[in-house]
Amino acid sequence: QQPVQSPQAVILREGEDAVINCSSSKALYSVHWYRQKHGEAPVFLMILLKGGEQKGHDKISASFNEKKQQSSLYLTASQLSYSGTYFCGTEIDGNEKLTFGTGTRLTIIP
């Protein structure tokens, strides 16, 4: 089952903050976040494993709520380089398969 991301698209001005959500209908073992710029390959941002950890990567951080089967990606003080489509990828316990979400297109304008 494909995880659902929200919002589908968002437009921000440089310096504004954004939150991208990823919801699954099944219990999760791990959540991954990737960013894909137009015409390019997806690029890894971070992994969150079962255990409720939160990770950060410069001004991009994420949380993982196992009980709610959700993860959120936080982008603070957004930069033009943050533009792209963000995908969460989820792994259900033991199946060793990453299923990508529906994607969120983020556009940062000056």
Add this chain to the structure above:
Amino acid sequence: DTAVSQTPKYLVTQMGNDKSIKCEQNLGHDTMYWYKQDSKKFLKIMFSYNNKELIINETVPNRFSPKSPDKAHLNLHINSLELGDSAVYFCASSQVLGVAGELFFGEGSRLTVL
């Protein structure tokens, strides 16, 4: 020095033809994957191989046949191409089996079936 490389980058062909896409990784990873990204940007796993052994085979038509001659290479052959096969195909690799690790993607191969 490209970590995961795919060839060709673009393929335009007629329905009914057969085509292949090649993928090579120089990262020393054990696991390789094929993903399909359709026009709506949905990224779906097709196959995964670990050390030349098929691990994941999603509900992909038999017309798609992956081949891994060694753990650094994973090729995708598609028979009797259909319009719905038009997509970008991404090869990826990871250090370990399972998804505990980062996926490294190739640049993608855009297949257009006319």
